[in-house]
Amino acid sequence: MTMEKNIAVLCNKLAGTGRAVKLADRISEDLTKKEIVHTVYLLDWPFIFLNFTDIFIVGGDGTLNYFINKYPHISLPLVIFNGGTGNDFHWMLYSNKSFDEQMRIALSETPKAVDIGTCNDRYFINGIGIGFEAAVSKALTGKKKLPGKTSFYITVLKNIFGYKSKSYSIKISDKIFAGKYFLIDIYNGRRAGGGFYIAPEAEPDDGLFEFINAEALTPFQRLLYLPVIEKGKHLRLPFINHSKTDKIEIESDSLIQFHLDGEYGEAGKIEIKILPAQLNFRY
Numbered sequence: 001m002t003m004e005k006n007i008a009v010l011c012n013k014l015a016g017t018g019r020a021v022k023l024a025d026r027i028s029e030d031l032t033k034k035e036i037v038h039t040v041y042l043l044d045w046p047f048i049f050l051n052f053t054d055i056f057i058v059g060g061d062g063t064l065n066y067f068i069n070k071y072p073h074i075s076l077p078l079v080i081f082n083g084g085t086g087n088d089f090h091w092m093l094y095s096n097k098s099f100d101e102q103m104r105i106a107l108s109e110t111p112k113a114v115d116i117g118t119c120n121d122r123y124f125i126n127g128i129g130i131g132f133e134a135a136v137s138k139a140l141t142g143k144k145k146l147p148g149k150t151s152f153y154i155t156v157l158k159n160i161f162g163y164k165s166k167s168y169s170i171k172i173s174d175k176i177f178a179g180k181y182f183l184i185d186i187y188n189g190r191r192a193g194g195g196f197y198i199a200p201e202a203e204p205d206d207g208l209f210e211f212i213n214a215e216a217l218t219p220f221q222r223l224l225y226l227p228v229i230e231k232g233k234h235l236r237l238p239f240i241n242h243s244k245t246d247k248i249e250i251e252s253d254s255l256i257q258f259h260l261d262g263e264y265g266e267a268g269k270i271e272i273k274i275l276p277a278q279l280n281f282r283y
Contacts, residue, residue, distance in 0.1 A: 005107070007031065007038040008052045010045050010067065012059035012083065017144065020083030024058045027081065030103055049076055054282075056106065060084010061126050065261035068116055068123045068279065077111040078281045085145040086152070086194035086262065089126040092204055093283035106282055113277035114204045115188055120267055124260040125279075127187035127199065128272065130250065132163050132222075136193075137259035149194030156193075160223060165216035168256075171249040172211060180216040186248055186272055187212070190232070192262070197232025201242075207276040208244040215239040246274040 009031075011024035024040055031038045038056075049055065055074070057067055058081045081102065082090040093114075094102050116125045129137065136155045145151040169178040185192075186209045187199030202210035217225070217239065228234050235242050250256060250270040258265055 005036050005038075005053045006051055007036060007054045007056055008046065008049055009038055009040040009056045009058060011040060011042050012063040012066070013042050015059035015063050015084045017085075020058045020060075020063070023081055023083045026099065027056060027058065027103070034107075036107070045070070049074070052076060054079070054106075056081060058083040060087050061089055061261045062263055064089055064125055065123075065263055068125055072116070072123050072278070075280065078279060079106040079283075080281070086149070086192070088191040088194065089189045089204075089261070091191055091195075092126070092189040093281060109282040111280035111282050112205065114279050114281050115207060115274055115276050116278045117186070117188055117209065118271075118273050118275060119258070119260055119265075120271060122260055122265070123275075124188075125204075126189040126261045127185060127192055127202075128258055128260055128270075129192065129198075130168070130184040130186075130256060130258045130270070131166065131181055132159070132183045133185065133192070133198075134257035134259050134264065135159055135163055137262060137264045138257060140262075141264045149196060152193035152196070156226065160226070161219040167253055169251045170213070172243065172245050173247070182214040182217045182222070184213040184250065185211070188274075196230050198229065200232030200235065205277070206244075207274060208246055209248070209272070209274055210242065211245050211248060212240060212242040215241075246276075248272040 009024055009027055011020050013021050028040050054077045056079045064080055080090045116123055139155050165180045165182045167180050185198050187202045188204050190199050190202045192198045199210040234240055255266050256270055
């Protein structure tokens with residue numbers, strides 16, 4: 001059965017400071033040994049995937065974000081390999097599986113439907129961060145990133161004292177509330193920043209986002225509760241609001257800074273919707 005496969009291996013050669021290319025080579029070697037037909041793409045990805053049966057994506061959350069915005073209606077079975085620096089959505093699907101174990105899953109597991117989201121005119125799969133998290137993303141844009149959460153953590157510490165919470169109006173379900181907030185998160189996955197469990201109750205296939213927002217905090221409170229948020233133990237803190245939803249609208253009296261799967265952006269107003277069961281992953 002596996003002999004009938006024809007796999008497109010899509011690699012972001014810039015991801016993980018070269019780690020993605022090495023991982024793509026390892027995947028190609030393994031597929032060659034198994035006599036499975038495949039093609040590795042390092043530069044120009046195909047316009048359409050004619051005659052391919054599966055797609056392996058090698059990179060991090062940014063690579064996956066690029067993929068879903070380029071091919072939002074793809075129906076072929078997908079696999080994401082952890083070739084980036086953070087790899088948060090990869091962790092959501094495969095946790096700490098070894099390379100050999102993930103290859104077994106990639107070649108034999110039945111595909112399962114996974115949700116994605118829209119933010120204005122763009123798609124995302126892991127999550128959106130507004131406020132402080134967006135400021136961190138902006139500071140990291142164009143910078144060489146260290147593996148895991150190292151770069152994220154360093155940038156958080158550099159910005160945690162000077163950041164000024166902004167005012168937002170948030171419409172979620174049938175409720176509208178407004179105020180100054182330190183951060184606003186809308187997540188389909190559980191982790192961000194290479195290992196911060198921002199949305200510990202999120203599920204990628206339930207048709208809902210996990211919404212979390214934190215009220216304005218003093219610099220001391222930010223530093224005090226950072227390790228708590230990192231471990232995903234923050235949902236019951238008195239300054240945290242969280243719920244499940246499939247649609248959110250956010251406005252502000254200033255330009256809204258946000259990130260989609262770690263990719264920085266700005267907008268005057270943000271409308272976010274869930275697209276249930278949009279993509280199929282083997283996991």
